[in-house]
């Protein structure tokens with residue numbers, strides 16, 4: 001599979017942004033990480049005063065064969081039902097995107113339900129869900145590659161239409177199970193160390209979920225050094241799709257704000273496939289799912305907010321858009337010491 005070339009970070013732009021931050025009417029460095037974030041985004045976009053006002057969340061929906069094994073308290077029918085809820089504007093992601101003035105793009109990349117030609121959904125179904133990874137690979141290599149391609153094309157289309165910042169979001173009952181499995185394999189951890197409660201499975205359910213993940217890894221023997229092998233065997237269609245979004249966005253210098261565990265797993269796969277994508281990632285929030293912290297540490301990413309959220313859909317990433325806006329608005333709109341006639345440090 002061919003991936004686009006990722007441009008290097010523009011250090012001239014980031015140095016110019018740092019210089020401007022240092023000239024603004026506040027004690028030197030006093031906006032803390034908001035300053036660093038604006039400098040990072042300048043380097044990503046190649047602009048000393050970046051404009052990331054046009055934003056979208058790309059929300060990939062897909063089903064999981066493993067959901068049959070009772071790894072989630074909710075039934076798989078919730079996946080298509082929630083897709084319709086997204087369409088009608090009633091989900092958490094709709095409320096938050098309205099609040100922060102972001103668009104939302106809903107992609108059926110693998111829901112096990114026929115939506116027909118309903119407008120408002122990008123109909124890019126690669127398969128009707130993954131196979132049950134307890135008995136063999138979740139996807140064929142062709143399916144995983146097609147899903148990555150769908151993600152790349154979806155991101156490219158948004159960027160062609162003027163989008164300057166992308167959040168990744170997902171919907172797929174059962175998807176914290178492949179996400180924990182991939183985290184275990186990529187981080188070299190035992191499933192028990194990285195498996196969380198997802199939508200809220202009870203203690204007995206959590207123990208069962210861990211055993212199932214152990215068996216999925218034992219049955220499939222994914223090669224930790226081969227991200228495509230890991231993705232096919234113990235991944236998901238929306239995870240592959242979001243990996244594609246990360247790759248295409250990075251290739252176009254568009255920063256990607258990650259949501260929770262599932263979204264970050266997709267980014268980790270993208271980084272394994274195309275290492276330079278790493279420089280275009282922003283961690284939106286720290287999710288309650290325990291593997292998330294471990295994976296963010298591996299990626300060297302600092303989450304912008306921590307509100308004990310575990311919704312998914314891109315909600316944590318979209319909420320973090322407000323922090324990004326704060327960071328870029330300060331850089332763009334504050335007066336310098338010279339402009340305001342304020343005395344600088346002696």
Ligand SMILES: Cc1cc2ncn([C@H]3O[C@H](COP(=O)(O)O)[C@@H](O)[C@H]3O)c2cc1C
Pocket residue numbers: 071072073074078082170171172173174175176177197198199200201311312313
């Ligand atoms: C009503 C509802 C809305 C959701 N929105 C996101 N998720 C989240 O929960 C799922 C993952 O958790 P698990 O692995 O435990 O199934 C994903 O669909 C995720 O996006 C939802 C889950 C439910 C039930």
Ligand SMILES: O=C(O)c1cccnc1
Pocket residue numbers: 176197198199259260261262263287288289292309310311312313
């Ligand atoms: O980390 C997440 O994004 C998450 C956690 C639980 C359920 N759904 C999503």
